Amino acid sequence: MADVKARLEQMLKDDHASGGGGVTNEQLKDAFGDEFDDLPAIINELINTDRMELLQGEGRTTLAYQWIPEDRAARLGELTNEQRLVLQVVERADTSGVWLRDIKSATSMQQQTLNKALKVLESRKLVKTVRSVQQKTKKLYMAYDLAPTREVSGGPWYTDHEFDHEFVSAIKTVVVSCVKALGNCTLEDIHQAVLGTKVSTVPLSISDVQTVVEALLADSQLERLHASDDARFKVAKPCVNTDWVAEVPSGTCPWPRCRAENGGTCNAESCLYLDAWLDEAST
Amino acid sequence: MSVEARAAALELADEVLRAFHGDACARVGALLLKHADGLTLRDLRRRLPDQPDVASALVALLQHGEGRARHSSIDESRPPVYSVDLHAVLRRPRQARALRALRRHTQAGAKVVEACLEAGCCSTQKLREVAQEDALLTQLATYGVLAKCDGVEDYRDVNTNTLFDEKNRDLPTETASKAKSRAAAMGQALHSDDGSVWRCSHRALKALLRREATLDVIEKKLNKRMRRVAAALWDLGAVRAVPITPAPDPEDDADQREERENSYVLKYAAKVADVEALIRRRHGDAAAKKVGQDLELLQGDHIRVVSSQRQKYGRGESQETYLLEPERCRAYIRSETVRALVKQKLDSDAARLHRALSEHEHLAESDIAERALLPPKDARTKLYALFHLGFARHVELPRQADRPGGAIQLWKADCERSRVVVLADTRRALARLLKRRRFECEKDEGLDPFSLDDARAADPRKRERLRGRLDRLDRAILQLDEACELFEDDDVAARLPDNDDGDFEWRETT
Numbered sequence: 001m002a003d004v005k006a007r008l009e010q011m012l013k014d015d016h017a018s019g020g021g022g023v024t025n026e027q028l029k030d031a032f033g034d035e036f037d038d039l040p041a042i043i044n045e046l047i048n049t050d051r052m053e054l055l056q057g058e059g060r061t062t063l064a065y066q067w068i069p070e071d072r073a074a075r076l077g078e079l080t081n082e083q084r085l086v087l088q089v090v091e092r093a094d095t096s097g098v099w100l101r102d103i104k105s106a107t108s109m110q111q112q113t114l115n116k117a118l119k120v121l122e123s124r125k126l127v128k129t130v131r132s133v134q135q136k137t138k139k140l141y142m143a144y145d146l147a148p149t150r151e152v153s154g155g156p157w158y159t160d161h162e163f164d165h166e167f168v169s170a171i172k173t174v175v176v177s178c179v180k181a182l183g184n185c186t187l188e189d190i191h192q193a194v195l196g197t198k199v200s201t202v203p204l205s206i207s208d209v210q211t212v213v214e215a216l217l218a219d220s221q222l223e224r225l226h227a228s229d230d231a232r233f234k235v236a237k238p239c240v241n242t243d244w245v246a247e248v249p250s251g252t253c254p255w256p257r258c259r260a261e262n263g264g265t266c267n268a269e270s271c272l273y274l275d276a277w278l279d280e281a282s283t
Numbered sequence: 284m285s286v287e288a289r290a291a292a293l294e295l296a297d298e299v300l301r302a303f304h305g306d307a308c309a310r311v312g313a314l315l316l317k318h319a320d321g322l323t324l325r326d327l328r329r330r331l332p333d334q335p336d337v338a339s340a341l342v343a344l345l346q347h348g349e350g351r352a353r354h355s356s357i358d359e360s361r362p363p364v365y366s367v368d369l370h371a372v373l374r375r376p377r378q379a380r381a382l383r384a385l386r387r388h389t390q391a392g393a394k395v396v397e398a399c400l401e402a403g404c405c406s407t408q409k410l411r412e413v414a415q416e417d418a419l420l421t422q423l424a425t426y427g428v429l430a431k432c433d434g435v436e437d438y439r440d441v442n443t444n445t446l447f448d449e450k451n452r453d454l455p456t457e458t459a460s461k462a463k464s465r466a467a468a469m470g471q472a473l474h475s476d477d478g479s480v481w482r483c484s485h486r487a488l489k490a491l492l493r494r495e496a497t498l499d500v501i502e503k504k505l506n507k508r509m510r511r512v513a514a515a516l517w518d519l520g521a522v523r524a525v526p527i528t529p530a531p532d533p534e535d536d537a538d539q540r541e542e543r544e545n546s547y548v549l550k551y552a553a554k555v556a557d558v559e560a561l562i563r564r565r566h567g568d569a570a571a572k573k574v575g576q577d578l579e580l581l582q583g584d585h586i587r588v589v590s591s592q593r594q595k596y597g598r599g600e601s602q603e604t605y606l607l608e609p610e611r612c613r614a615y616i617r618s619e620t621v622r623a624l625v626k627q628k629l630d631s632d633a634a635r636l637h638r639a640l641s642e643h644e645h646l647a648e649s650d651i652a653e654r655a656l657l658p659p660k661d662a663r664t665k666l667y668a669l670f671h672l673g674f675a676r677h678v679e680l681p682r683q684a685d686r687p688g689g690a691i692q693l694w695k696a697d698c699e700r701s702r703v704v705v706l707a708d709t710r711r712a713l714a715r716l717l718k719r720r721r722f723e724c725e726k727d728e729g730l731d732p733f734s735l736d737d738a739r740a741a742d743p744r745k746r747e748r749l750r751g752r753l754d755r756l757d758r759a760i761l762q763l764d765e766a767c768e769l770f771e772d773d774d775v776a777a778r779l780p781d782n783d784d785g786d787f788e789w790r791e792t793t
Contacts, residue, residue, distance in 0.1 A: 134659060151649075163658035172656075215656040218638035219631070220622060227583025236585070239503035240616050242623035244762040251291075251711025268718040278723070278752045 004035050005042045012067035022055045022064025050076040075124045086117040090127050090141050095149045097130055097140030133161050156202045174199045175212050176221055180235050249277055291707035296372045298717040303375055307340040312367050321353060321364035341365060346403035374485060376764040381488035384495045391419055396483055404432060404482040407472040417473050424469035430484040431468050497609040501588060512577045515561045516607040521553035523608050548592050552604035578605050586615045617769055624705060628672060632657055633665040637674055637696060645693035666694055673704040706770040713763040720756045
């Protein structure tokens with residue numbers, strides 16, 4: 001029995017170390033064969049001593065068993081049932097986090113008990129609070145060792161939960177200069193070039209660079225070429241004259257004082273704006 | 284046409300008629316535009332009792348192709364009913380740009396066309412006096428620029444013709460007979476002096492403007508060599524004209540549409556060898572090298588101004604053939620212009636956001652913000668600003684049982700509405716400038732705008748001042764007219780009766 005327990009523990013530790021999603025019953029049957037019937041008692045003991053937990057993730061039809069490291073087991077060991085319940089709700093929310101209101105409705109706890117439980121969990125470094133960029137005043141709770149999703153953190157474009165316009169502008173300038181230097185290039189080439197400049201202190205993934213490239217395409221600063229199967233980009237060359245949009249007067253006078261001085265209406269003959277515009281030509 | 288768009292169009296039409304034909308024509312034109320069913324001469328006289336020259340004004344409109352006459356075929360005793368073609372009036376300012384483009388090719392030809400446009404329609408004798416050589420007139424007729432006033436121009440023909448290529452070798456064989464028949468008509472008119480009357484084909488001028496706009500963009504974007512290649516494709520007739528004639532049947536299924544598309548390409552696309560041959564003839568052997576590569580580059584460019592298809596020929600051979608896509612070029616110019624307009628009305632972030640919306644179907648706010656690299660709050664403000672300008676619209680997906688959360692709002696760029704809004708704004712601006720131009724010309728009675736070069740006419744400072752103001756107005760007018768042309772709906776313009784039939788018959792549109 002001790003041998004079976006040791007082998008089970010080793011199997012669970014190996015799975016945890018390799019980042020596996022837990023060990024299923026089928027895997028245990030394959031590994032232990034006839035000794036499988038001895039496992040339930042050992043499993044119960046390990047669960048009761050917080051050395052193992054049961055997982056049932058999304059899309060999973062069977063349960064899986066996952067090893068709990070010693071330090072975490074020590075922290076869990078001292079938790080009350082309410083605190084464990086709160087911890088479960090928080091961990092189930094994964095990297096998206098969970099609002100306080102949602103924890104309350106899931107656990108049906110009184111506010112005071114809930115607040116106490118969360119305080120303990122935070123002090124044990126089992127949960128942490130994060131602020132979402134979409135709702136900065138509210139706190140989200142999530143497991144301590146998880147990183148929040150992009151929706152919550154905002155991704156690399158946010159610093160201290162605020163959109164970093166300067167950083168975005170700097171990245172766009174860097175991407176344009178990289179494309180200018182490379183000429184006709186792919187997204188991978190641009191990504192490597194941007195990483196090479198070390199302009200960003202946060203790691204930029206290729207999808208982040210793609211977002212910047214798409215924004216630059218929308219700004220008509222870059223162009224997409226269609227010569228090959230993979231998308232290639234180059235710096236756009238302005239070829240459409242749109243200066244007139246700002247220079248030519250529109251159909252309505254933009255000066256309120258013109259209407260005021262002309263008795264509430266502005267017509268082409270008496271328009272002060274057109275007078276000034278034409279006087280520029282005369283000087 | 285929406286109420287707002289029609290109001291802007293009528294305002295512009297009034298100013299155009301006043302600028303080009305005078306007050307009498309403007310009053311008659313405005314009345315006829317209000318009555319879509321048309322009016323008889325008697326009705327016009329009754330409604331304009333203080334206008335003595337109604338008949339002359341009507342003749343001027345008819346002569347210039349802006350007026351139409353509908354004769355009753357059953358009962359000839361009933362008087363003709365007259366109407367005004369709004370689109371014909373609105374394209375009047377375009378003639379100045381067409382002449383400017385034409386002068387790049389031939390000064391002599393431009394002079395003839397200018398005379399014809401000024402008069403509205405000209406007799407063969409008059410054209411002869413202006414041209415002073417019959418060969419030029421035959422050339423203009425062959426290429427469809429001058430149309431005899433007794434038939435309807437086929438829209439397709441114009442696009443296939445080289446304008447003013449002396450050697451006349453560039454016509455695809457299947458249209459040669461039409462070009463020859465036009466040449467024969469002019470030849471007969473010149474020979475027999477049979478009193479034929481000729482008018483400038485607005486379709487030919489439109490094709491010229493499209494050609495120049497497409498080639499200018501290609502040259503500015505790429506280089507002169509690419510322009511030569513694109514010009515060769517155009518002049519070989521390898522152009523995808525829009526709308527495709529014959530028009531596709533809305534009931535066609537996907538296979539039938541593809542077959543029609545393929546038959547169009549088969550008929551009109553050009554082979555590399557043909558393009559090389561034309562360039563070699565025009566510019567020499569050196570210019571004809573690398574034509575194949577240039578066509579590939581044009582195809583791979585951002586605008587994709589050339590498309591290709593592999594065509595099968597006899598004995599198992601197949602070759603790549605190429606077609607010029609001027610509509611893609613036009614769509615690109617339109618997109619850049621809208622971007623500049625949004626940037627000017629709002630800011631560059633809104634312009635980027637609008638462009639991101641245009642390239643995707645329906646998007647949620649958060650998606651748009653991410654694509655445009657904006658914080659969600661800013662994106663929301665700009666989306667509503669675009670909505671109020673008419674450039675974006677949203678649909679609300681109601682709450683559903685299988686989808687958590689409340690109703691979802693999805694946004695989309697409203698391309699058709701933004702086209703209508705931009706067109707109405709541009710027409711209003713153009714009307715305003717035309718009105719101001721008229722005012723500038725008339726405000727100083729001692730200063731004749733047609734005598735600004737005459738040193739004896741008036742104070743030089745006054746002349747220079749007026750010249751400067753008129754120049755600025757004229758440049759702006761041409762620019763706005765170009766923008767109007769860009770945003771006009773080709774389908775609407777194509778369905779209307781053509782201006783070239785010459786016998787002033789108004790055919791009912793179906």
